[in-house]
């Protein structure tokens with residue numbers, strides 16, 4: 392049986408203000424809905440993401456329309472009507488478990504998704520809650536009227552997980568007006584387990600919540616940028632090695648290693664992003680063991696060093712500067728080879744070239760220069 396995430400996103404976000412419904416507003420570099428959808432679409436335990444939107448909001452979908460896991464349903468006038476529409480759109484799809492989640496809880500992470508899914512192995516319903524720690528008052532007109540015992544009280548969060556058929560039947564039987572799916576399920580007699588919630592799993596409700604979420608998401612990520620530059624002069628030979636690919640040429644490149652100027656620039660960009668110096672620091676040219684070495688060794692070392700510090704390579708971009716040899720016919724092979732060495736998808740690796748309009752040492756054909764940029768991300 393499949394596991395579906397049902398993301399309710401048909402609300403208008405009236406309390407959040409700002410004109411645009413809150414789910415389509417940008418926050419920490421992406422729209423609120425993009426953060427939430429990614430959390431579920433990227434999770435290996437989720438097979439289908441059912442996004443329930445307002446009928447007026449199709450234009451906001453963008454690239455998500457083509458995502459293989461994504462399905463779309465229209466919402467209703469209330470949250471529970473939107474959930475029911477999403478559940479009915481999933482009927483007949485072989486869904487065993489469903490996680491219902493507010494699009495406005497964009498800081499949800501994989502650990503919470505996994506905790507709810509794990510609880511569903513032994514329960515028909517499971518949802519995250521945070522025990523109330525503050526004292527509770529009852530108030531009227533700004534005056535405290537009494538206190539409320541906080542013992543046994545929880546703040547409800549999503550994703551709220553259920554056996555699919557059970558939740559669908561519960562929603563069909565419910566008169567409406569429920570705050571959440573736990574209320575709907577309990578009205579149908581379903582026992583719901585409480586999974587520890589997360590303070591960071593806030594729901595954007597009021598304008599000030601955008602800044603709170605931005606702090607949480609911005610603070611979670613360490614993004615680094617590095618650059619690299621290298622030059623090798625031409626000498627005798629009948630080929631050059633550029634970005635791991637042997638390219639026929641009437642000259643060779645001179646160097647202590649295989650003189651792969653492009654790979655050296657990318658390697659230095661990664662070291663630079665880590666503030667770890669350059670190739671010379673890790674592989675001194677004075678050390679004879681690196682004489683004629685394949686530059687793949689250096690690049691792999693930089694990638695492994697990044698991984699050991701918790702970084703993934705976001706992307707690399709390398710520009711080769713030469714009149715000859717012509718790089719264009721080999722660029723795709725270079726891209727593929729660099730991607731293989733770094734363990735990246737090729738669309739995260741760019742290799743391109745330019746001439747220097749016959750100016751300077753590259754223009755006179757005395758050597759090849761390379762520039763590179765790399766981004767590193769620690770999630």
Ligand SMILES: Nc1ccn([C@@H]2O[C@H](COP(=O)(O)OP(=O)(O)OP(=O)(O)O)[C@@H](O)[C@H]2O)c(=O)n1
Pocket residue numbers: 399400401402403404405406407414443466467468469470473474492493494495496594595596
């Ligand atoms: N008719 C509705 C109402 C709400 N929701 C969704 O239910 C979640 C929780 O609702 P809330 O935070 O109250 O969102 P809004 O209804 O958009 O906000 P407001 O009440 O301030 O207008 C949100 O993800 C919202 O998009 C929905 O899908 N359909």
Ligand SMILES: C[C@](O)(CO)[C@H](O)COP(=O)(O)O
Pocket residue numbers: 470493546547548549570571572594596
């Ligand atoms: C489901 C919910 O997120 C649980 O806290 C919440 O009840 C939905 O939002 P609303 O602000 O109560 O409409």
